[in-house]
Amino acid sequence: MNAPLYSIPGAAPAAAAAAPSPGADSGARTVNQVLAESQIETVMDELDRDLVGLTPVKARIRDISALLVIDKLRRNLGLEAQAPSLHMSFTGNPGTGKTTVAMRMAQILHRLGYVRKGHLVAVTRDDLVGQYIGHTAPKTKEVLKKAMGGVLFIDEAYYLYRPENERDYGQEAIEILLQVMENQRDDLVVILAGYKDRMDTFFQSNPGMSSRIAHHLDFPDYAQGELLQIGERMLDGMHYRFGPGAQQVFAEYLALRLQQPHFANARSVRNALDRARLRQASRLFADRDRALSKDDLSTIEVADLRASRVFAAPAA
Numbered sequence: 210m211n212a213p214l215y216s217i218p219g220a221a222p223a224a225a226a227a228a229p230s231p232g233a234d235s236g237a238r239t240v241n242q243v244l245a246e247s248q249i250e251t252v253m254d255e256l257d258r259d260l261v262g263l264t265p266v267k268a269r270i271r272d273i274s275a276l277l278v279i280d281k282l283r284r285n286l287g288l289e290a291q292a293p294s295l296h297m298s299f300t301g302n303p304g305t306g307k308t309t310v311a312m313r314m315a316q317i318l319h320r321l322g323y324v325r326k327g328h329l330v331a332v333t334r335d336d337l338v339g340q341y342i343g344h345t346a347p348k349t350k351e352v353l354k355k356a357m358g359g360v361l362f363i364d365e366a367y368y369l370y371r372p373e374n375e376r377d378y379g380q381e382a383i384e385i386l387l388q389v390m391e392n393q394r395d396d397l398v399v400i401l402a403g404y405k406d407r408m409d410t411f412f413q414s415n416p417g418m419s420s421r422i423a424h425h426l427d428f429p430d431y432a433q434g435e436l437l438q439i440g441e442r443m444l445d446g447m448h449y450r451f452g453p454g455a456q457q458v459f460a461e462y463l464a465l466r467l468q469q470p471h472f473a474n475a476r477s478v479r480n481a482l483d484r485a486r487l488r489q490a491s492r493l494f495a496d497r498d499r500a501l502s503k504d505d506l507s508t509i510e511v512a513d514l515r516a517s518r519v520f521a522a523p524a525a
Contacts, residue, residue, distance in 0.1 A: 237285055243278045247320040256313045260306050261442070262435040269426050270314065277321050294423035295323060295398045296390055298412075300405035301428030304474030307402045308362065310426075315360040318398060325358035325396065332361070334368040337382040345378040349385045357396055366401035367411035383415060390421045431474050436463050440478045444509065449486065452508040458515060465519045481517070488513040 237243045244250050253274065256267060273295075280293055295318065299307040312329050319327025332352055339345040353361065363369075369379040390399050401408065401418075405427060412419035431439065437460050444450060451459065462481065466472060473480075489509055493501060 237282065240278055240282070243281055243321075247278075247322075249274055249278075249317045249320050252313050252316045252320065256310065260309060261438050262431055263306055263310075263428065266306070266310060266426050266428055269424070270310065270317075273314075273424060274317055274321075277317070277323060281321060292323070292395060294394065294421070296394070296422050297398070297400045297424040297426065298408060298422045299400055299402040299426050299428060300408045302404065302430055302474060304476030304478075305428035305430065306475065307428055308364075310428075311360060311362045311400050311402075314400070315398075318360065324360065324398060328356075328359040330356040330359065330361050331364060333364050334379065334382075337363070337386075338369065338377075338379050340378075342378075345381045346385060349382045353385070353389055353397070357393070360398045360400060362400045362402060365403045365407075367403050367407040370411055370414055372414065383418065387417050387421065433460070433463050433467060436467075436474070436478055439475050440482060443479055443482055447482075447486075449482075449507050449509055452510040454511045455509050455514060458511050462514055462517060462519055469519070482509075484517065485509050485513045488516050 237246055253267075253271060256270065260267070276293060297314070299311065301307060308329075308331060311331075315324065315327050315329045318324045330352065336352055337345070337349045339348050369383050371377040371379055386399065389397060399421075401411075401422065403411075412422070437456070440459060440463075441451070441456070459481075463478075466477065466481070486509070492510075492513065493499075493505060499505075
């Protein structure tokens with residue numbers, strides 16, 4: 210059998226694998242036995258706990274996990290078959306949890322033995338495509354080498370394809386990716402991510418890439434109530450809390466901010482809370498002789514939120 214056109218160093222043989230091969234008989238004959246061995250339910254529970262909403266995405270991740278568990282049981286009983294294709298596409302607006310879900314997916318794949326290491330390498334076009342002739346292949350191969358044994362997450366993947374620029378080298382990176390996705394798919398899972406409409410156009414223009422993607426997950430925007438819940442979780446994680454009336458004001462802030470352009474879901478929520486913390490710090494700093502309590506230092510007050518430009522009345 211001929212070697213693949215692009216063979217990336219780092220794809221270790223099965224004997225050197227850090228995780229059990231999905232083809233190895235572990236002795237498990239029931240779903241519960243595989244779950245007990247892999248502990249993937251812990252990862253899925255963490256996904257449910259750490260991410261608000263995203264019900265269809267979580268359901269799809271559980272479906273994929275079920276497929277892998279059943280595939281492992283089939284192999285244990287000698288029902289050999291080609292390993293399921295695991296390359297994926299995550300589409301949705303910024304701040305909808307795509308990177309977080311990709312990290313959890315890498316953990317699930319590792320615990321079931323489908324990748325050796327279970328790490329996630331997140332990149333963009335700039336990490337893969339060079340500016341001059343001869344630069345793209347080494348850059349792309351170096352990224353692939355780092356990602357081998359785990360998951361490669363390419364954000365805004367459609368920027369790899371720029372047909373309007375005849376001197377663009379993104380197509381070279383795509384061709385290398387296609388070869389590796391096909392010939393070394395037992396050692397690397399690729400997840401492409403970005404806005405849905407642009408990803409659709411990208412796949413239409415690159416049918417070879419589209420044919421290698423087995424799972425398409427669409428990440429919905431968060432509803433206002435979910436964003437408020439996300440904000441409260443973020444504050445709690447930073448050991449802050451809303452003071453009297455502040456939660457309601459933050460809900461008002463979200464309602465207004467959702468109507469403005471460039472809203473980035475959970476990312477915008479975090480930015481808003483970071484700015485509120487800045488205002489809180491300035492407010493406390495101004496009262497230099499006051500002895501500050503733990504409550505003072507950990508409470509976001511109404512004034513810290515109302516000072517946002519979002520509440521400013523539009524010009525007449």
